Amino acid sequence: MAGRDREGNPLPLEEMTRKSIRKRSVDGMSHIPEDRHKHGLVLDYPLDYNMVLQRYFEPQFTTSIGFLKPNSIRVYTERLIDEFDIRSGQGAATIARSMSGGNQQKAIVAREIDKNPRLLVAVQPTRGLDVGAIEAIHKRIIEHRDAGNAVLLISLELEEVMNLSDRILVMYEGEIVGELDPKQTTVEELGLYMAGAKRNIHSEGEDN
Amino acid sequence: MDNNNRRGFFSLPGVRSLLAALICILIGLMLGYIVLLIINPENAGKGMDVMLKNFLARNKTFTQIKHLGNTLVKTAPLILCSLSILFAYKAGMFNIGAAGQYVAGAGACLFFAYKFSAPWYVCILVAIAAGSLWGAISGALKAYLNVNEVISGIMLNWISLYLVNMLMKPFCKGAEKDTIAFVRGQSHSLIPNLGLDKLFSNNTSVTIAIPLTIIIAVVIWILLSKTKFGYEIKATGFNKNAAKYAGMHEKSNIIITMVIAGALAGIAASFFFLSGFSTWNTNQTSVPAMGFNGIAAAFLGGLHPIGVIFSSLFIQHISDGGTSLTGMYPAQISDLISAIIIYLCGFVLFMKLQMSKISAANERRRRARLEALAAAETENKPDDASEETKGGEAK
Numbered sequence: 094m095a096g097r098d099r100e101g102n103p104l105p106l107e108e109m110t111r112k113s114i115r116k117r118s119v120d121g122m123s124h125i126p127e128d129r130h131k132h133g134l135v136l137d138y139p140l141d142y143n144m145v146l147q148r149y150f151e152p153q154f155t156t157s158i159g160f161l162k163p164n165s166i167r168v169y170t171e172r173l174i175d176e177f178d179i180r181s182g183q184g185a186a187t188i189a190r191s192m193s194g195g196n197q198q199k200a201i202v203a204r205e206i207d208k209n210p211r212l213l214v215a216v217q218p219t220r221g222l223d224v225g226a227i228e229a230i231h232k233r234i235i236e237h238r239d240a241g242n243a244v245l246l247i248s249l250e251l252e253e254v255m256n257l258s259d260r261i262l263v264m265y266e267g268e269i270v271g272e273l274d275p276k277q278t279t280v281e282e283l284g285l286y287m288a289g290a291k292r293n294i295h296s297e298g299e300d301n
Numbered sequence: 302m303d304n305n306n307r308r309g310f311f312s313l314p315g316v317r318s319l320l321a322a323l324i325c326i327l328i329g330l331m332l333g334y335i336v337l338l339i340i341n342p343e344n345a346g347k348g349m350d351v352m353l354k355n356f357l358a359r360n361k362t363f364t365q366i367k368h369l370g371n372t373l374v375k376t377a378p379l380i381l382c383s384l385s386i387l388f389a390y391k392a393g394m395f396n397i398g399a400a401g402q403y404v405a406g407a408g409a410c411l412f413f414a415y416k417f418s419a420p421w422y423v424c425i426l427v428a429i430a431a432g433s434l435w436g437a438i439s440g441a442l443k444a445y446l447n448v449n450e451v452i453s454g455i456m457l458n459w460i461s462l463y464l465v466n467m468l469m470k471p472f473c474k475g476a477e478k479d480t481i482a483f484v485r486g487q488s489h490s491l492i493p494n495l496g497l498d499k500l501f502s503n504n505t506s507v508t509i510a511i512p513l514t515i516i517i518a519v520v521i522w523i524l525l526s527k528t529k530f531g532y533e534i535k536a537t538g539f540n541k542n543a544a545k546y547a548g549m550h551e552k553s554n555i556i557i558t559m560v561i562a563g564a565l566a567g568i569a570a571s572f573f574f575l576s577g578f579s580t581w582n583t584n585q586t587s588v589p590a591m592g593f594n595g596i597a598a599a600f601l602g603g604l605h606p607i608g609v610i611f612s613s614l615f616i617q618h619i620s621d622g623g624t625s626l627t628g629m630y631p632a633q634i635s636d637l638i639s640a641i642i643i644y645l646c647g648f649v650l651f652m653k654l655q656m657s658k659i660s661a662a663n664e665r666r667r668r669a670r671l672e673a674l675a676a677a678e679t680e681n682k683p684d685d686a687s688e689e690t691k692g693g694e695a696k
Contacts (some may be wrong), residue, residue, distance in 0.1 A: 115548030
């Protein structure tokens with residue numbers, strides 16, 4: 094957001110808020126949506142079709158005249174199933190609806206991270222998951238950051254925020270009221286910012 | 302997991318669709334039989350027999366085959382209409398406007414045939430254009446103004462009907478209500494037979510439209526199940542939000558879908574009217590039933606492009622058989638009986654759902670039993686994977 098990386102070099106900035114969803118996705122943005130049933134998955138599609146939801150048109154999955162390549166889609170899905178430990182009854186052919194919530198979420202995370210995005214927006218990426226799955230997903234997100242990509246994590250879980258973030262921005266009533274360093278702050282202090290009782294950023298960004 | 306194999310044959314979606322369709326047909330036939338019994342108990346058995354046999358009820362093989370030809374001539378447009386409905390349905394839209402798109406196609410192809418004596422392929426193309434246009438109107442209204450396609454479709458049905466009635470008036474002889482019949486050999490607007498008429502006891506209405514229809518059904522099947530476009534269409538139909546999230550152009554997809562659905566209905570009309578089987582009645586005040594019967598055929602066919610070929614054939618077979626009832630029963634009875642059966646055909650999805658529920662309940666019970674057994678044998682806690690799948694199925 095400051096437009097500089099950790100060493101202080103300027104980042105190649107690009108305005109993307111006005112681009113189409115497809116363009117954003119192709120240009121390297123991934124999004125783990127808050128509502129996996131509403132946005133994240135086509136529940137009546139098998140898992141393999143869901144895994145290529147934003148990539149089905151790429152040459153590796155579609156021939157030049159517009160036919161899908163079911164084999165490459167399946168092979169790709171099977172790789173993700175192995176890599177991300179997605180449990181599904183009938184492998185790549187499992188209908189997404191019949192999978193458990195945790196595995197649905199793992200599938201979405203796998204899909205979004207495997208796109209290798211420059212910016213990953215993760216909204217509540219571990220909602221409703223068991224401890225093991227949460228660990229796994231957190232590890233993936235950290236790895237993705239370590240590979241030099243930006244991650245914007247939006248979460249209600251303070252534990253998650255404290256554990257994963259390099260920088261925490263607190264929002265209150267639609268504006269950013271605080272920027273905190275997780276190493277120097279406490280959950281209690283975060284709470285004060287969240288409740289609007291404290292702020293360390295004053296009416297910035299009015300002139301955007 | 303091994304239990305997927307054990308659930309076996311009856312849980313295959315195709316088998317389930319077929320079973321559901323057969324149950325619906327059976328219930329429909331029984332209800333139809335009851336109605337016949339109420340109206341005229343003596344002839345009920347014979348009536349049912351005549352209706353089910355349709356062309357087979359004729360004495361001579363020659364006439365039997367000729368009447369089979371007639372049924373097929375009417376089946377082809379029915380298949381295309383149900384393809385139109387099915388195609389829109391896959392994208393999450395209910396194309397009740399297929400009837401209007403059919404009428405628009407009929408008007409366009411007949412107009413070109415009468416006015417310009419255009420060759421048959423030109424007439425078909427014009428019918429496709431007209432049907433597509435009608436579909437595009439519904440599609441654009443849906444995509445840009447969020448007008449429900451059912452409402453706009455029904456309105457367009459009536460607009461097209463009276464428009465075409467008006468348009469066809471000059472092509473009636475004198476004060477007659479029907480347009481002039483085409484004469485085979487004289488009009489090159491009729492779709493060629495290519496010898497198919499010989500196969501059906503010189504039934505000149507049997508044209509290459511019938512094989513073409515099958516080809517179109519296969520093409521639609523491939524389009525829906527094998528291509529990128531079909532992937533997008535179905536994703537939009539299953540979950541509009543996810544399609545948008547995936548960056549698909551849902552608005553243009555909606556319009557393209559309706560254009561294709563309209564085109565199919567347009568082809569249906571041209572295949573029917575350019576076979577020379579029937580003329581346009583300019584006094585009709587109800588939209589031709591073809592488009593609506595297509596709805597029943599689409600559902601009876603399990604919403605599968607190949608399935609609708611058979612369901613359409615069955616529905617047309619029953620409808621045609623019903624017309625032979627007129628001797629024993631009042632003239633309206635044939636329509637009534639076929640309507641009852643067709644109506645029941647619409648319940649296929651419901652039947653399928655019930656069947657899934659029953660088998661899911663059985664499955665749950667079976668699993669519970671197995672788990673109880675496993676728990677009794679070992680004192681371990683239940684294994685995670687089976688918990689998860691069970692939870693998924695209960696949803």
